[in-house]
Amino acid sequence: MIPGPTPVPEKVLTAVGRHPIGHRSKDFQALVQSTTEKLRWLHQTKNDVLVITGSGTAAMEAGIINTLSRGDKVLCGENGKFGERWVKVSKSYGLDVEEIKAEWGQSLDTEKFKFALDNDYDKQIKAVIVTHSETSTGVINDLETISKHVKKHGKALMIADCVTSLGACNVPMDSWELDVVATGSQKGYMMPPGLSFVAMSEKAWNASEHSDLPKFYLDLKQYRKAAHKNSNPFTPAVNLYFGLDVALEMMQQEGLSSIFKRHSRHRAATQSAIKELGLSLFANETCGSPAITAVVPKTCDAELIRKAMLDHFDILLAGGQDHLKGKIFRIGHLGFVNDRDILTVISALEATLQILGIKNINHGSGIIAACEKLK
Numbered sequence: 001m002i003p004g005p006t007p008v009p010e011k012v013l014t015a016v017g018r019h020p021i022g023h024r025s026k027d028f029q030a031l032v033q034s035t036t037e038k039l040r041w042l043h044q045t046k047n048d049v050l051v052i053t054g055s056g057t058a059a060m061e062a063g064i065i066n067t068l069s070r071g072d073k074v075l076c077g078e079n080g081k082f083g084e085r086w087v088k089v090s091k092s093y094g095l096d097v098e099e100i101k102a103e104w105g106q107s108l109d110t111e112k113f114k115f116a117l118d119n120d121y122d123k124q125i126k127a128v129i130v131t132h133s134e135t136s137t138g139v140i141n142d143l144e145t146i147s148k149h150v151k152k153h154g155k156a157l158m159i160a161d162c163v164t165s166l167g168a169c170n171v172p173m174d175s176w177e178l179d180v181v182a183t184g185s186q187k188g189y190m191m192p193p194g195l196s197f198v199a200m201s202e203k204a205w206n207a208s209e210h211s212d213l214p215k216f217y218l219d220l221k222q223y224r225k226a227a228h229k230n231s232n233p234f235t236p237a238v239n240l241y242f243g244l245d246v247a248l249e250m251m252q253q254e255g256l257s258s259i260f261k262r263h264s265r266h267r268a269a270t271q272s273a274i275k276e277l278g279l280s281l282f283a284n285e286t287c288g289s290p291a292i293t294a295v296v297p298k299t300c301d302a303e304l305i306r307k308a309m310l311d312h313f314d315i316l317l318a319g320g321q322d323h324l325k326g327k328i329f330r331i332g333h334l335g336f337v338n339d340r341d342i343l344t345v346i347s348a349l350e351a352t353l354q355i356l357g358i359k360n361i362n363h364g365s366g367i368i369a370a371c372e373k374l375k
């Protein structure tokens with residue numbers, strides 16, 4: 001129950017285990033064509049969704065280095081480990097970064113973006129970079145509103161890390177007018193790690209014409225050219241494409257609204273169970289991520305709970321990062337997760353608290369609360 005790599009359905013694993021085929025073969029072209037259509041469906045876009053062999057960071061870095069130039073001013077949302085990462089990536093390419101920060105555990109204040117954009121009279125801001133679902137703290141940021149402010153500005157691009165939001169909640173690329181959407185296979189895609197995906201709007205492609213940042217493997221123009229021939233510029237992870245096609249087909253069978261509803265129910269059940277048990281939610285309930293719930297155990301080290309969950313029940317939870325280590329643990333409910341998984345993790349957590357002798361726990365209440373939300 002971590003937020004990635006997430007569980008992989010047997011059907012997907014079996015597909016990945018096939019013998020590889022030539023990446024310049026007709027069979028592979030047909031596979032690319034099939035996955036391309038489905039990726040557009042998942043992103044709710046008419047744009048190309050390009051596939052890179054790499055992790056989610058590769059997709060984000062590609063989005064940044066293909067659209068921007070040295071010295072460009074960018075606004076970067078920073079309310080967790082991943083926001084911090086995009087600040088680091090941007091600075092390492094010589095961009096002029098203005099950070100819009102919120103305390104870790106809080107969502108980004110959309111008004112701060114509006115203020116900075118409204119006051120940028122000479123249109124110096126070239127991009128706004130935001131993590132939609134901040135996995136490190138379990139917070140969902142209001143990307144839709146931030147994107148509206150970016151559109152009003154007119155010049156800046158909206159670059160979004162949707163690594164743990166795509167496939168968990170609504171991320172309609174075209175109707176929200178997102179310019180870059182970056183994701184990775186080991187998350188909502190129900191896939192093993194290894195593929196990353198980047199979709200760019202026409203506005204972002206126009207910006208790419210002037211981008212002077214160094215790139216070769218992540219030069220998206222090569223990927224776009226190859227994609228129009230149902231191909232890939234380099235040897236792609238062919239076997240992961242087999243799995244991708246099956247995983248996307250499963251997602252289409254379930255339907256986008258059912259997928260979003262399932263994640264939303266699981267978030268509600270987890271949040272409610274945690275509160276009833278007497279533990280605290282790290283993120284405010286109103287901005288809890290549909291992918292992950294961060295929990296503050298209050299009376300004991302979070303690492304003790306993680307260790308006991310693993311030792312006694314073979315359930316892996318994610319820990320806190322940086323200054324949050326030992327302070328929080330995180331329950332992933334992203335991707336191939338069903339009601340039974342939620343009930344299992346909550347009951348195992350209750351049992352763990354009992355084993356650890358933690359006082360003031362309302363035993364039995366977590367599972368009742370979760371059931372109530374799963375009805």
Ligand SMILES: Cc1ncc(COP(=O)(O)O)c(C=O)c1O
Nearest residue numbers: 055056057082133135163164184
């Ligand atoms: C929100 C978010 N962005 C980016 C990443 C980076 O992805 P990767 O580790 O695949 O490079 C992750 C991974 O956990 C993530 O959760």
